[in-house]
Amino acid sequence: MKRILPFIIILLVLGVAVGSAYYLKRTSNGVQPLPPSANVSANDASQGTTPVTSGVSAGAEPAHVLGPANAPAKLEEFGDFECPPCGLVHPILVEMKREFGDQLQITFREFPLTQLHPHALAAASSAEAAGLQGKFWEMHDLLYEHQKDWHETFDVRPIFEGYATQLGLDLERFKQDVNGNVVARRITADGSRGHGFGVKGTPTVFLNGKEVPFESLPAEKLRILIRAAITSSK
Amino acid sequence: MTTANAKRNSVLYVVIAIVSLCGLADAIYLTVEHITGESVKCTIIHGCSEVLSSPYATVSGYPLAGVGALAYFTVFSLAILALFSYRIAGQLLLPLVVVMSLMSLWLIYLQAFVIHHFCQFCLLSAATTFVLTALVIVQRKLARA
Numbered sequence: 239m240k241r242i243l244p245f246i247i248i249l250l251v252l253g254v255a256v257g258s259a260y261y262l263k264r265t266s267n268g269v270q271p272l273p274p275s276a277n278v279s280a281n282d283a284s285q286g287t288t289p290v291t292s293g294v295s296a297g298a299e300p301a302h303v304l305g306p307a308n309a310p311a312k313l314e315e316f317g318d319f320e321c322p323p324c325g326l327v328h329p330i331l332v333e334m335k336r337e338f339g340d341q342l343q344i345t346f347r348e349f350p351l352t353q354l355h356p357h358a359l360a361a362a363s364s365a366e367a368a369g370l371q372g373k374f375w376e377m378h379d380l381l382y383e384h385q386k387d388w389h390e391t392f393d394v395r396p397i398f399e400g401y402a403t404q405l406g407l408d409l410e411r412f413k414q415d416v417n418g419n420v421v422a423r424r425i426t427a428d429g430s431r432g433h434g435f436g437v438k439g440t441p442t443v444f445l446n447g448k449e450v451p452f453e454s455l456p457a458e459k460l461r462i463l464i465r466a467a468i469t470s471s472k
Numbered sequence: 473m474t475t476a477n478a479k480r481n482s483v484l485y486v487v488i489a490i491v492s493l494c495g496l497a498d499a500i501y502l503t504v505e506h507i508t509g510e511s512v513k514c515t516i517i518h519g520c521s522e523v524l525s526s527p528y529a530t531v532s533g534y535p536l537a538g539v540g541a542l543a544y545f546t547v548f549s550l551a552i553l554a555l556f557s558y559r560i561a562g563q564l565l566l567p568l569v570v571v572m573s574l575m576s577l578w579l580i581y582l583q584a585f586v587i588h589h590f591c592q593f594c595l596l597s598a599a600t601t602f603v604l605t606a607l608v609i610v611q612r613k614l615a616r617a
Contacts, residue, residue, distance in 0.1 A: 247552050248549045251493070251548060255500060255541070258497075259503065263508060323514060324514070354514055438515055439514050440513060451508065453508070
């Protein structure tokens with residue numbers, strides 16, 4: 239017995255190692271459904287209501303939404319304007335919106351990873367400040383499309399103010415709003431919503447309440463998932 | 473070897489086995505992060521995405537962390553076998569942990585001077601390897617005493 243005991247121990251550890259690797263892969267890779275309360279709040283948020291259910295924040299109100307509230311496919315992105323993978327996903331989402339039109343609704347949530355990206359908060363604040371003047375999506379597009387221009391700049395304020403001028407915003411109001419409470423509260427609300435869902439990185443995308451794994455975000459894979467979401471809702 | 477030394481030797485093998493399990497858990501986590509693509513995202517765990525998505529994180533298409541997991545599992549197996557008096561296993565431990573330490577030093581160099589980002593979980597793995605090497609050296613000295 240003593241001769242085979244070490245082999246039994248080794249096999250046991252091997253089993254536990256393989257099992258835990260499989261479990262970890264399943265929990266971090268699979269399309270995970272959000273808690274039911276999250277689905278409710280995701281839908282309601284797009285309609286301008288402010289429910290906070292089961293500790294999951296509804297996020298900033300009104301949310302930044304593209305597309306009709308009754309769209310069969312609802313996509314919610316938690317993004318950071320300074321995150322390079324978010325910059326790569328941006329044109330894919332633009333392509334999806336163009337392709338699916340009113341069948342797809344896209345909501346953007348601020349999730350600036352301030353520990354990782356020094357300008358993430360400034361970028362999020364600029365997008366929200368532009369939003370207060372009705373130009374959120376325009377600023378959102380500019381920030382992502384020109385990410386490489388400002389990503390490594392020391393002082394990004396003049397660049398973002400330049401974008402505000404380019405969009406025809408009231409620059410004085412924009413400068414005030416960037417540091418204002420309304421913008422700060424909106425970013426915090428979106429961040430709380432993300433934390434409530436267990437979002438740990440960006441971009442994190444939910445499609446009809448289910449997390450889309452990062453490797454499914456290329457256009458050809460995302461297209462299939464959106465099509466399936468539309469079909470299943472019929 | 474005296475009885476006291478033999479007892480210390482056994483305790484050391486148990487400690488080596490436990491420490492290698494910590495390394496194994498860390499390496500499994502990193503491997504899964506790599507495989508699922510989570511590492512390609514920007515994540516709250518600062519630095520790991522930059523390190524794991526770098527070209528140095530793979531060996532012929534296989535995640536380097538997976539090779540690490542295999543190495544820790546081998547250390548664990550050898551320590552357990554040595555504990556149960558398989559003498560050759562104890563002798564194989566030293567060259568293995570020395571190779572692992574050299575590899576860890578190379579990876580720390582890459583993080584510091586090439587990738588310019590540190591991943592905490594990779595550093596934890598390196599620290600585990602260095603502890604294992606120290607333990608194995610002490611064990612070898614005890615075995616010779």
